[in-house]
Amino acid sequence: MYFVPYNFGQNCSLRYAGLMQGGNGAPVIEFRDVSYQVAGNQVLSGLNLQVERGETFILLGRSGSGKTTTLKLVNRLVAPTSGTILVNGQANDQTDVIRLRRGIGYVIQEAGLFPHFTVARNIGLVPKLAGWPGDRIRDKTRELLQLVGLPGEFAERYPHQLSGGQRQRVGVARALAADPQILLMDEPFAALDPLTRDELQREFLLLQQRLNKTVLFVTHDLREALRLGSRIALMEAGKLVTVLTPQEFVKSDDRWAAAYVRAFGSGLESAANRGPA
Amino acid sequence: MSLIRFFSQNYAQVLQLTVEHLWLVGISTLFAMLIGIPLGIVIAHRRAWNKPVLTVANIIQTIPALALFGFLLPVPWLGARADRLAILALTLYALLPIIRNTYAGIRGVDAAVIEAGRGMGMTESQLLYQVELPLAASVILSGVRIAAVISVGLATIAAAIGAGGLGEFIFRGLAMVDDRVILAGAIPAAILALLADFAVGWVERRLRRP
Numbered sequence: 001m002y003f004v005p006y007n008f009g010q011n012c013s014l015r016y017a018g019l020m021q022g023g024n025g026a027p028v029i030e031f032r033d034v035s036y037q038v039a040g041n042q043v044l045s046g047l048n049l050q051v052e053r054g055e056t057f058i059l060l061g062r063s064g065s066g067k068t069t070t071l072k073l074v075n076r077l078v079a080p081t082s083g084t085i086l087v088n089g090q091a092n093d094q095t096d097v098i099r100l101r102r103g104i105g106y107v108i109q110e111a112g113l114f115p116h117f118t119v120a121r122n123i124g125l126v127p128k129l130a131g132w133p134g135d136r137i138r139d140k141t142r143e144l145l146q147l148v149g150l151p152g153e154f155a156e157r158y159p160h161q162l163s164g165g166q167r168q169r170v171g172v173a174r175a176l177a178a179d180p181q182i183l184l185m186d187e188p189f190a191a192l193d194p195l196t197r198d199e200l201q202r203e204f205l206l207l208q209q210r211l212n213k214t215v216l217f218v219t220h221d222l223r224e225a226l227r228l229g230s231r232i233a234l235m236e237a238g239k240l241v242t243v244l245t246p247q248e249f250v251k252s253d254d255r256w257a258a259a260y261v262r263a264f265g266s267g268l269e270s271a272a273n274r275g276p277a
Numbered sequence: 278m279s280l281i282r283f284f285s286q287n288y289a290q291v292l293q294l295t296v297e298h299l300w301l302v303g304i305s306t307l308f309a310m311l312i313g314i315p316l317g318i319v320i321a322h323r324r325a326w327n328k329p330v331l332t333v334a335n336i337i338q339t340i341p342a343l344a345l346f347g348f349l350l351p352v353p354w355l356g357a358r359a360d361r362l363a364i365l366a367l368t369l370y371a372l373l374p375i376i377r378n379t380y381a382g383i384r385g386v387d388a389a390v391i392e393a394g395r396g397m398g399m400t401e402s403q404l405l406y407q408v409e410l411p412l413a414a415s416v417i418l419s420g421v422r423i424a425a426v427i428s429v430g431l432a433t434i435a436a437a438i439g440a441g442g443l444g445e446f447i448f449r450g451l452a453m454v455d456d457r458v459i460l461a462g463a464i465p466a467a468i469l470a471l472l473a474d475f476a477v478g479w480v481e482r483r484l485r486r487p
Contacts, residue, residue: 072396075396077392077395077396098398098400099398100398101395101396101397101398102397102398103398106393106396106397108389108392108393108396109389110389111393112387112389112390112392112393112394113390113393114390114393114394114407114408115387115390115412116411116412125394125397125399126397126398129397129398129399129403174397175397184396
């Protein structure tokens with residue numbers, strides 16, 4: 001499939017928003033009783049969750065709560081000790097792992113760009129692996145640079161010549177290159193300065209409104225979770241505590257949710273996700 | 278003055294021994310690369326193998342060169358020709374820096390970069406050829422450079438078993454107690470070492486530039 005970014009109209013995103021709220025249709029990602037153990041350490045236990053099409057599902061928790069592991073279970077960078085993970089209704093250990101991963105965009109902190117590749121080669125990596133012809137890759141790269149707000153002449157630069165925010169934009173473009181329906185984002189904005197982070201969060205919302213990807217997003221920042229998420233899954237010590245919408249989260253009397261809200265101070269209600277400003 | 282005269286009178290032999298020397302060093306370094314780089318790649322990925330392999334390479338390194346030449350002399354096919362034997366011994370000595378640097382170079386690639394590649398659906402061999410090896414190339418080559426420079430020095434000892442090379446002048450000069458003859462071997466050997474260092478270093482710098 002080949003997407004044309006400007007074709008997604010308001011109707012389209014509203015329709016998806018409705019679908020996402022209602023939660024009808026099969027979940028795009030589903031965890032069934034997933035546990036993960038490593039070296040006698042119970043990293044995750046009895047995890048059950050469902051991510052619906054077109055939503056931004058946030059995994060919120062402190063370091064070591066198991067949120068990154070949860071993310072990596074989806075594209076099988078980590079294999080569960082027990083339980084099943086379904087991607088598009090199919091157990092993800094029943095499909096070819098390389099094909100599975102190429103169908104899922106992956107964005108990590110500091111972007112994880114290849115330092116020896118130009119921006120263009122970084123973005124065109126997955127299409128190249130998939131065997132797209134060169135001119136199609138070039139067109140796609142140009143289109144994606146524009147989509148993430150970078151000027152076209154950045155194509156020939158190397159990652160070390162970019163700022164942190166620019167690298168992160170390239171990371172997002174790279175993840176979108178083969179037009180995956182699912183995006184996994186592991187604290188993508190955590191290492192950025194507050195202004196750049198704010199800018200990228202705002203653009204993420206606009207982009208998401210246009211593209212309607214199913215996003216699984218890891219963060220430890222409650223403000224970010226409230227702002228970007230359609231639902232927030234709170235994790236603590238390898239267990240899923242609760243799944244709430246941003247509006248529910250700020251009013252929740254759940255022990256952990258309330259502790260989070262307290263830790264981040266007042267004024268959060270206004271930060272809760274109401275879509276792009 | 279007399280040294281210059283010695284060179285001009287014996288330039289044909291100096292040249293011939295230099296070529297022999299280069300041959301010994303070049304072939305053994307090439308063999309060491311062919312064995313050492315794959316081994317380094319393997320132990321970088323299978324951590325359980327890294328101790329035994331590096332230990333063996335380390336032990337080889339501690340055997341005195343003259344003793345190693347002596348040990349290998351009675352081996353049937355090898356002992357038949359001194360240059361074979363010298364090349365084997367030099368290869369063994371060149372292994373350690375190449376294995377160690379290949380290992381260190383690949384282990385030194387940012388884990389986040391590898392994971393990003395794997396997460397995007399690169400196969401292990403795509404990761405190796407497109408990410409790990411290019412990013413480790415300059416570290417690997419600096420291992421090759423160390424190996425080549427060590428080999429130039431060690432290869433002079435090969436003359437003791439009749440494998441030729443610039444060591445012939447050195448041993449002959451020692452026997453004749455003639456400094457000129459010793460220097461006729463030592464100076465070209467030193468120049469070769471510098472040239473090897475410079476040449477591999479040049480390639481290394483070219484690769485480091487993105």
